[in-house]
Amino acid sequence: METQRIIEFPHKNMDKRPRKRPRLTWDVPPPLPPPKVLPALYCVQEFGNGGMPNYACSSMFYGAIPRTGSPPWRPDDKDGHYVFAIGENLTPRYRILSKMGEGTFGQVVECFDNEKKELVAIKIVRSINKYREAAMIEIDVLQRLARHDIGGPRCVQIRNWFDYRNHICIVFEKLGPSLYDFLRKNSYRSFPIDLVRELGRQLLESVAFMHELRLIHTDLKPENILLVSAEYVKVPDYKFLSRSSKDGSYFKNLPKSSAIKLIDFGSTTFEHQDHSYVVSTRHYRAPEVILGLGWNYPCDLWSVGCILIELCSGEALFQTHENLEHLAMMERVLGPLPHHMVIRADRRAEKYFRRGARLDWPDGATSRDSMRAVWKLLRLPVIYLYSASPNCLCKFYAITHCLLCSILC
The missing domain is CATH 1.10.510.10 (Transferase(Phosphotransferase) domain 1)
Structure with a gap:
C-alpha cells in the first residue's frame, strides 16, 4: 500500500578528501504490478499566529489520480535507495527533473512543484529504519528552526515532508551550489x-x-x-x-x-x-x-x-x-x-x-x-x-x- 503523509510549512584533483560516491547508473528492474489502490491520509500543517501549528486532515483516494500521476511501483535497490527515472513524478505533486546528489542518508533530487509552481529540492531517505528515524529527528530540528528563523536568512527552509513508499521525503527550498x-x-x-x-x-x-x-x-x-x-x-x-x-x-x-x-x-x-x-x-x-x-x-x-x-x-x-x-x-x-x-x-x-x-x-x-x-x-x-x-x-x-x-x- 502506498501511503502519503504531508506536512506543509509556509514559504519564507587537488582535494584528497574522500567524497560521497557518485551514482553512475540506476538499477531499474522491470516494473511490478501496482498495488491495490487504497485511500491514504493526507495531513497538512500550517503555522498560525504565534508560531503554533494548526493541523487539517482529509482523505485522498489514489483512484481519483490519473494513471500517469504516479510511476510504477519498483523495489528499492540493494542499499535501500528509491529507484526513479528522470521526468516521472514523486507523488502526483512533484515531477523529478534531475538528481542533485547522494549520500549515506539517501538521495537529493530537483523537482518541480506542480501545486506551488516552483523548483524544490527533495531529500529521499533510504528505506532503512535507522535512516528513517534520523530523518524524523532532522524534521524535528527543521521545524524548530523554521519557527524561529523568520524569513529563513540563516538555514535552509523546509517546505513539507511526506512518507512515500517507505521513504521519508523532505522538501526544501531550492538553493544554489555548496x-x-x-x-x-x-x-x-x-x-x-x-x-x-x-x-x-x-x-x-x-x-x-x-x-x-x-x-x-x-x-x-x-x-x-x-x-x-x-x-x-x-x-x-x-x-x-x-x-x-x-x-x-x-x-x-x-x-x-x-x-x-x-x-x-x-x-x-x-x-x-x-x-x-x-x-x-x-x-x-x-x-x-x-x-x-x-x-x-x-x-x-x-x-x-x-x-x-x-x-x-x-x-x-x-x-x-x-x-x-x-x-x-x-x-x-x-x-x-x-x-x-x-x-x-x-x-x-x-x-x-x-x-x-x-x-x-x-x-x-x-x-x-x-x-x-x-x-x-x-x-x-x-x-x-x-x-x-x-x-x-x-x-x-x-x-x-x-x-x-x-x-x-
Whole structure:
C-alpha cells in the first residue's frame, strides 16, 4: 500500500578528501504490478499566529489520480535507495527533473512543484529504519528552526515532508551550489579575502542562532553551506595572468551574491543529549572529539575555523584519515595540545601519547608519507600570508586563530 503523509510549512584533483560516491547508473528492474489502490491520509500543517501549528486532515483516494500521476511501483535497490527515472513524478505533486546528489542518508533530487509552481529540492531517505528515524529527528530540528528563523536568512527552509513508499521525503527550498562544489568547479581556487570575511560573518551568525536554540550542528563543512544563488561572474585570476593558457584558466569564478544558508541537520544534536560519541566529518573534527573528552558548542566553532582556512587557501587544512596523524597536524599548525586536555584523554586516546604527556610523533607515524604530510604543513600565520593581503591579514588572522584555538584555551 502506498501511503502519503504531508506536512506543509509556509514559504519564507587537488582535494584528497574522500567524497560521497557518485551514482553512475540506476538499477531499474522491470516494473511490478501496482498495488491495490487504497485511500491514504493526507495531513497538512500550517503555522498560525504565534508560531503554533494548526493541523487539517482529509482523505485522498489514489483512484481519483490519473494513471500517469504516479510511476510504477519498483523495489528499492540493494542499499535501500528509491529507484526513479528522470521526468516521472514523486507523488502526483512533484515531477523529478534531475538528481542533485547522494549520500549515506539517501538521495537529493530537483523537482518541480506542480501545486506551488516552483523548483524544490527533495531529500529521499533510504528505506532503512535507522535512516528513517534520523530523518524524523532532522524534521524535528527543521521545524524548530523554521519557527524561529523568520524569513529563513540563516538555514535552509523546509517546505513539507511526506512518507512515500517507505521513504521519508523532505522538501526544501531550492538553493544554489555548496561552497565545496563551487570550489571544485573553480579548480579549487581560493575566494578573495573580503568575500571570505563576509561568508564567515554569515556562518558565525547562523551558528550562533543555532546555539541560542540549544542546537549543535556537529557536521559543519563546505558541503553543508549552500550559496542562495547559483549565479556567478568570471574575473581575472592574477595568480595566472603571467601564464599562457588556452582553456581560460587565468580567469576564476566568483558568486554574484555572497548569501549562504546552512543545510543537513541530520546530525544536529540538542544540548541535553548524549555527547560522548564521535561527530563531525574527519577534516573538520575538533580535538576534544578525537581525545574522547566529550564535546559541546565549541566543536562547531572549530569546524568554522577549518572552513575559513579552506576558503582562503582552496584546500582542506587537515587532509588526513588517521587520529594520530590528525593530532600531529594540529600541533604542527597551532602548537602543542594543552596539557589539561592530554591528561583527560580517554583510554582509547592514551595510545597517541608518550608516557601520557607528549604526542607520540613522529615515532608513532605509520609511514614516511604520513610524516611528510605533517611536515609540509605551515604554521597558521604563514598560511594567511599566502591568502590575505597585508591590510586585512592581522584582523582576519586574529578572528580565525581564536576560532581554531577556542577549545584549546
